[in-house]
Structures are given as structure tokens and as C-alpha cells.
Amino acid sequence: MEEKKLILTFSVLGFLSILTEIIVPVDYHPYYWWHAFIGFDYIFGAIGGVILIVVAKWILFPIVKRDKNIYEGSNEE
Amino acid sequence: MILHPALIMLGAGLLIPFVPNTLRKVFLILVPVVVLFASYQLQYGQELTVSFINNMELIYLKVDRLSWIFIFILAIVSLTSNLYSYHVTSGVQLSAQFIYVASSMGVVLAGDWLTLIFFWEVMAVSSTFLIWVSNNEEAKKAGFRYLLVHFVGGNLLLAGIFIKVSQGQLYITELTANMDLASILILAGVAINAAIFPLHAWLPDAYPKSTITGSVFMSCLTTKVAVYCLIRVFPGLEILIWGGVIMCLVAVTYAMLANDLRVILSFHIISQVGYMVAAAGLGSDLALDGSVAHAFSHILYKSLLFMGAGAIIYSTGYSKLTDLGGLYKLIPGVAILYFIGSLAISGVPYLNGFTSKALILSASSIQQYPAVELLLYLATIGTLISTCLKVVFYTFTGEPKKDYKIKKVPVHMYAAMTITAALCFIYGVFPDLLYNRLPFEVNYVPYTFDHVISKIQLFLAATFMFILFIRTMEPKDVYLVDADWFYRKPFVYAVQYTSDMVVTIQESLGSVWLKGINSTVPFFRNPLRKLNFIFNDMEIPDNYDADHYRVSIGMIMTVVLIVFVVSFLHLNI
Structure with a gap:
């Protein structure tokens, strides 16, 4: 709940943050199109968050997870 | 008169184990205050030199805008971190942390390669003691691994420096345009200390094993001093841009999986240093200022985060997210101060991370590196999700997962964290305090409406996604294998197998040799047996016996006498 x-x-x-960006006149200094794209950062944040x-969790974790005793008994010292 | 901050600190570090306990407390505060004063009063252009062998003139203090700002922040963090460790009584630890700060300052102030390598190696050794003073088996092993990795790095640097100095280039200069063998060796040595992927695994391996106060020092010094070297020696080296971006992304991804508080923070050192390395690689005035500013900000908020994590461990005795929870009710002060640090590292407006990260992102746009800008921006999301949301959610909210016997966090720890958090605010609200001291004069305004609204939107979206995936983000208590696997598993086996192989070869050759001797010896026991066709009527023993063939002494003497008499008679005739 x-x-x-x-x-x-x-x-x-x-939604309010995007609305603010629409309402408030912004003096953009864009080097690329996304700098002046309204709501781009929200979309990027959402998609980027999911990607990461x-x-x-689903790609790296199964590859790198190991037992905690992985280095025990390897005489590394 | 010029007060050398590193030498003051070094002297105090050598002295502190021998002073009484009560006086150590005075030392802990007084020395960093004096060092802060000495650092602040340094003027651009000042130099101190000393004559060395072969008519070399070493510059052990050289102040310019770049070294000044680094020395200043190292002095600040030395004061706050020593205040945080006010309860520490171990002479070895206090000495190690003083010498560690001193050697870091020594590297920053060095004007020649020999002074740099001297302090560089002292830095490696003194920081190792901060791991060993944890006094447990894990820390002992981790300390050795840390030392070995840093000796490899130090030796690469030394080899590069040896070549440079033998070519007559004693003084530290920019090497980007001259990437010969010596420069590559120097870069490799510095890259290990900067934890550039895949040379990074020593950091999350060693830092969490240090004491809670030791890891505060470690989080601020080694990697940032390496960043200083990259900015000074390799500005604009393109490989650093991508090295930095990869560091950022790999480290934030690992941090999302990590379970131990200090391991998460260690991965975030790598990710934040990634921004600085990428900016050093971009090499423009704005980017280099961004790199310096981010190192400055990072030292503040990262020390605050490690202090917060240390206070949690000190208070509860636990460091894993799977063991923590509900701490906001138990240690609210620590929770608030940690939260401020986590917002600062995430780049929330009006905290110092925002004002320094913005310089780097703007520099990558201006220099036409759109992919770099977007990937660094992506790493910001990962930083927010893991350092801020994940740690705060699983540590401070919910219900306690263990029956903690909460130990009261000492006042000096709160004082150190409060001062550091206040500095994060001050430099976030008044960025010009920092911008005016940066190496290049760049007119940058971080607080524009589009910058602020962009960050707010990014954080709202990332938080939204974190809540949406809250069950997926649940930490798991497993070990995450990293690049150190290569020198902890296959390398160990490779060494074992190589030594086994050498022993096998040695033993095989030995047995072949022995067989050869055994089969040859009978032929040499008595060579006369092979000539028995001459002595066919003689009895020849198996083993050679000289006496068997020797004539008697009397016979020899008689022959000698006869020869003598004949010769004598012949001469007299």
C-alpha cells in the first residue's frame, strides 16, 4: 500500500516538474537536441534507471555472484 | 618563511607514537590545524629546493593553482578526519594516518620526479598499515594484496621515472604529447592508484577491511592524488576519457549489487574518480577545472559518507545491508548526516556534488562528446539509486534485522560529520568559493533553471524506478567476484603450477643424470679390465686398486740409486 x-x-x-519546465520560460543553451527537449531528463532517468x-541484477549478478569462501584454501598468501 | 605542510605532518607522524596518550589528543587536533594554516598561506609560485647527488636540484615544494587547491582540501580533510578519529589511541594507527596524509601532500607539492616517487611509495606503505591495524586475518591478507598491487604500480612508475631522469628530465612536466615508453610506464603506475578499470579491484578489496577511521583517510587520499597526477601529467590524453566512462559505469553497476556499506562506498569512489579521469582526458580548461572541482567535492562528501558508514558500524557492529535496518529511530543524527552526503554524491542542487559534476558534463558537451555526456549522466542515476536510495532505504528505514546493542556515537564523530556536511552545503550554495581557486579561470554558472530542473527530473524518475523495482533491489549476501579474481585464483595456481613444474623438471633431470652415472660408473671402475687381453694372465679386480699395480718402494729406490750412480760416474769420466 x-x-x-x-x-x-x-x-x-x-508530472509537475515537466509542467514547470513547460510553463517557466527557460533560456536553454543547447549543444544537442536533448538539452532543449522538455521532460528529457525524466525520461532518461526512468529508462536509465531500468537499464542499470x-x-x-539480471545480467551481471548471475555472472559475478560467488560463494563467500571462494578464496579460501587457495594459499594466496 | 614557507611552512611545508607535508614535512610538518611527517614530523608529527614520526613523533606521535612516542608521545604520551594525553598529548596525542592535542597532537591529533593541533597538528592538522597548523597544517591547514601552513597550506592556506602557501602562495602561487613558491618553491623550495634541495641539492641532491649528481648536481640534481630537487624541488620538494612547488606551489601553483593546481597544487594549492589540492593541498588545501587535503589539509581540510586531514583536520576533519583526525577529529573523527579522536578516540583512537593506537600509536601505530595515528602515526600511519599522519604519514599517509603527509606523503599525499608530498606528492602534490613535488616539483620533480624523484620527490614524487619517494612520497608515492611512502603513501603506499603508510596506507597499508591503516589496513593492518584492523588486526584480523582478513585485513592481514587484504593488506598484503593491497601492498603488492601498489608495489607493482610503484615499480612501473619508478621504471618510467628512471628512464625520464636518465634522459635528463628531472622535473615533472606534461607528457601527453610525448607518449614514449617512460610515459606509458608512468601512466600505468598512476592508473593503478587511480583504480582505472580493470586495475581497480584492489580498492573495494582493501578499503572495507581497514578500521572505520582508517577507511575515512583512505577514501580521500590515494585515488585523488592519482587524479592530481593525471591532471598535471596527462591532461587531454584521449584514452582517459573512455577509461573514466567505463570506470563510472562498471562501478555503479557493482555498487547496485554490493551488500556491505563500505564496499558500496568503495565502488562509488571508483565511479566518481571515473568522472575526474574522463575530465582529465577531455583536457580543456573547463574539463580540467571540473576534474579538480570534483576531486575537491568528492573528498568532502566521500569522507562524510565513510564517516557515516563508520558511525553505523561503530554503533551497531554490523556493516551489511542484510543485517541493518530501522536505524533512523536509533541513530537519527547519523542517518541525517549520511543522507546529506548521499545527496551530495548524487549531485543534488545546493550541495557540492552538483556544482562540480556540472562542469564535467558541460565540458563533454562543449567538446562534442555526446556519448560521454550521456553515459556519465547515466552513471549519476546509478549513484543515486545505490549510494542514496538503496543504502538509506535498507539501513535507516524499516525494522531492525538484528537485536542491536547500540553503542553511543561519540560527540567528536558527530562534530567531524557536521563540519564536513556543512562544507558540502557551503561549497554547494556558494560554488564561487571553489571556482575562484581552480587552476583555470572559467566563468561558469551552475545554477540556471534548466540545470536545476534537469537534475530534479532525473532524481524523481530514478527514485520512481527504485520504488518500482524495490523487490529486485533487495540486497543479497553473496560474494561478488571482480577483476582481482585473476590474481587471486589463476595467478595463484599459475605460480603453484610453475613452481611444481620446475621441481618436476629438476627431479626428472636429476634421476636421468643419476641413471646415466650409474650406468657409466662400471666402465670407469677399473679401465684395466677393458685391457685384460694385455694382462690376460693377471688377476684384475672389479674396482681399480692402485696398490695392486704399484711396485715396492725398495725397487723404486734401487732404480733411483742405479740411475744416480751411473749419472755420477758418467759426469766424472
Whole structure:
């Protein structure tokens, strides 16, 4: 329940931030198109967040997870 | 009169084990205050030299805008970190942390390669003691691994410096345009200390094994001194741009998986140093200022985060997210101060991370590196998710996962964290305090509406996604294998197999040799047996016996006498 409330809150806040960007006149100094694209940072943040979580948890984690005693008995000292 | 901050600190570090315990407390605060004063009063252009062998004139203090700002932040963090470790009584640890700060300052102030390598090696050894003073088996082994990696790095640097100095180039200069063998060796040595991927694994291996106060020092010094060297010696070296970007992304991804507080923070040292390395590689005035500014900011918020993590460990005795939870109710002060540090590292406006990271991102746009800008921006999301949201959520919120016997966090720890958090705010709200001291005069305005709204949107979206994937983000208590696997597993086996192989070859050759001797010896026992066709009527023993063939002494003497008499008679005739 609390999770749903938080999701709703952050969706509304996100929407408000984009609305602010639309309403307030912004003096952009764009070097690339995304610098002046309204709401780009919200979209990038959302997609980027998903990419990082998916890559970390579903791709990297199965590859790098090991038993905690991996180096025991290897006489590394 | 010029007060050399590194020499003051070094002297105090050598002295502190021999002073009484009560006086050590005075030393702990007084010396860093004097060093801060000495650092602040340094003027651009000042130099101190000393004559060395072969008519070499070593410059052991050289102040310019770049070295001044690094010395200043090292002096600040030395004061806050020593205040944080006010409860420490171990003479060895206090000495190690003083000498570690001193050697880091020594590298920054060095004007020639020999002074640099001297302090560089002292830095490696003194920091190793900060791991060993943890006094457990894990720390002992991790300390040895740390030392070995840093000796490899130090030796690469030494080899490069040896070539440079033998070519008559004693003084530290920019080498980007002259990437010969010596420069490559120097770069490799510095890259190990900067934890550039894949030479980074020593950092998350060693730092979490240090004491809670030791890791605060370690988080601020080695990698940042390496960044200083990259900015001074290799500005604009293109490979650093991509090296930095890869560092950023790999480290934030690992940090999302890590479970131990200090391991997460260690990965975030690598990711933040990635920004600095990439900026050093970009090489423009704005980028280099960004790199310096980010090192300055990073030293502040990273020390705050390690202090916060240390306070949690000190207070609860646990360091893994899977063991922590509900600490906001138990240690609210630590929770708030850690949260400030985590917002600062994430680049939230009005904290110092925002004002320094913005310089680097703008520099990458201006220099036409759109992919670099977007990938560094992506790493910012990972920083927010792991250092801020994940740690705060699993450590401070929810219910305690263990029955903690909370130990009261000492006042001096709170004081150190509060001062550091205040500095994060001050430099975030008044960025010109830092910008005016940067190496190049760049007119940059971080607080424009589009910059601020961009960051707010990014953080809202990242937080939204974190909540959406909250169950996926649940930390797991497993070991994450890293690049150090190569020297901890195959390398160990390679050494073992090589030594086994050498022993096998030695033994095989030995047995072949022995067989050869055994089969040859009978022929040499008595060569006369091979000539028995001459002595066919003689009895020839198996083994040679000289007496068997020797004539008697009387016979020899008789022959000698006869020869003598004949000769004598012949001469008299």
C-alpha cells in the first residue's frame, strides 16, 4: 500500500516538474537536441534507471555472484 | 618563511607514537590545524629546493593553482578526519594516518620526479598499515594484496621515472604529447592508484577491511592524488576519457549489487574518480577545472559518507545491508548526516556534488562528446539509486534485522560529520568559493533553471524506478567476484603450477643424470679390465686398486740409486 502511495507521489512530482519546465520560460543553451527537449531528463532517468537495474541484477549478478569462501584454501598468501 | 605542510605532518607522524596518550589528543587536533594554516598561506609560485647527488636540484615544494587547491582540501580533510578519529589511541594507527596524509601532500607539492616517487611509495606503505591495524586475518591478507598491487604500480612508475631522469628530465612536466615508453610506464603506475578499470579491484578489496577511521583517510587520499597526477601529467590524453566512462559505469553497476556499506562506498569512489579521469582526458580548461572541482567535492562528501558508514558500524557492529535496518529511530543524527552526503554524491542542487559534476558534463558537451555526456549522466542515476536510495532505504528505514546493542556515537564523530556536511552545503550554495581557486579561470554558472530542473527530473524518475523495482533491489549476501579474481585464483595456481613444474623438471633431470652415472660408473671402475687381453694372465679386480699395480718402494729406490750412480760416474769420466 505504502509502495503504491510512493509510486503515485513520484509520478505526480514528475508530472509537475515537466509542467514547470513547460510553463517557466527557460533560456536553454543547447549543444544537442536533448538539452532543449522538455521532460528529457525524466525520461532518461526512468529508462536509465531500468537499464542499470536490469543490467546489474539480471545480467551481471548471475555472472559475478560467488560463494563467500571462494578464496579460501587457495594459499594466496 | 614557507611552512611545508607535508614535512610538518611527517614530523608529527614520526613523533606521535612516542608521545604520551594525553598529548596525542592535542597532537591529533593541533597538528592538522597548523597544517591547514601552513597550506592556506602557501602562495602561487613558491618553491623550495634541495641539492641532491649528481648536481640534481630537487624541488620538494612547488606551489601553483593546481597544487594549492589540492593541498588545501587535503589539509581540510586531514583536520576533519583526525577529529573523527579522536578516540583512537593506537600509536601505530595515528602515526600511519599522519604519514599517509603527509606523503599525499608530498606528492602534490613535488616539483620533480624523484620527490614524487619517494612520497608515492611512502603513501603506499603508510596506507597499508591503516589496513593492518584492523588486526584480523582478513585485513592481514587484504593488506598484503593491497601492498603488492601498489608495489607493482610503484615499480612501473619508478621504471618510467628512471628512464625520464636518465634522459635528463628531472622535473615533472606534461607528457601527453610525448607518449614514449617512460610515459606509458608512468601512466600505468598512476592508473593503478587511480583504480582505472580493470586495475581497480584492489580498492573495494582493501578499503572495507581497514578500521572505520582508517577507511575515512583512505577514501580521500590515494585515488585523488592519482587524479592530481593525471591532471598535471596527462591532461587531454584521449584514452582517459573512455577509461573514466567505463570506470563510472562498471562501478555503479557493482555498487547496485554490493551488500556491505563500505564496499558500496568503495565502488562509488571508483565511479566518481571515473568522472575526474574522463575530465582529465577531455583536457580543456573547463574539463580540467571540473576534474579538480570534483576531486575537491568528492573528498568532502566521500569522507562524510565513510564517516557515516563508520558511525553505523561503530554503533551497531554490523556493516551489511542484510543485517541493518530501522536505524533512523536509533541513530537519527547519523542517518541525517549520511543522507546529506548521499545527496551530495548524487549531485543534488545546493550541495557540492552538483556544482562540480556540472562542469564535467558541460565540458563533454562543449567538446562534442555526446556519448560521454550521456553515459556519465547515466552513471549519476546509478549513484543515486545505490549510494542514496538503496543504502538509506535498507539501513535507516524499516525494522531492525538484528537485536542491536547500540553503542553511543561519540560527540567528536558527530562534530567531524557536521563540519564536513556543512562544507558540502557551503561549497554547494556558494560554488564561487571553489571556482575562484581552480587552476583555470572559467566563468561558469551552475545554477540556471534548466540545470536545476534537469537534475530534479532525473532524481524523481530514478527514485520512481527504485520504488518500482524495490523487490529486485533487495540486497543479497553473496560474494561478488571482480577483476582481482585473476590474481587471486589463476595467478595463484599459475605460480603453484610453475613452481611444481620446475621441481618436476629438476627431479626428472636429476634421476636421468643419476641413471646415466650409474650406468657409466662400471666402465670407469677399473679401465684395466677393458685391457685384460694385455694382462690376460693377471688377476684384475672389479674396482681399480692402485696398490695392486704399484711396485715396492725398495725397487723404486734401487732404480733411483742405479740411475744416480751411473749419472755420477758418467759426469766424472
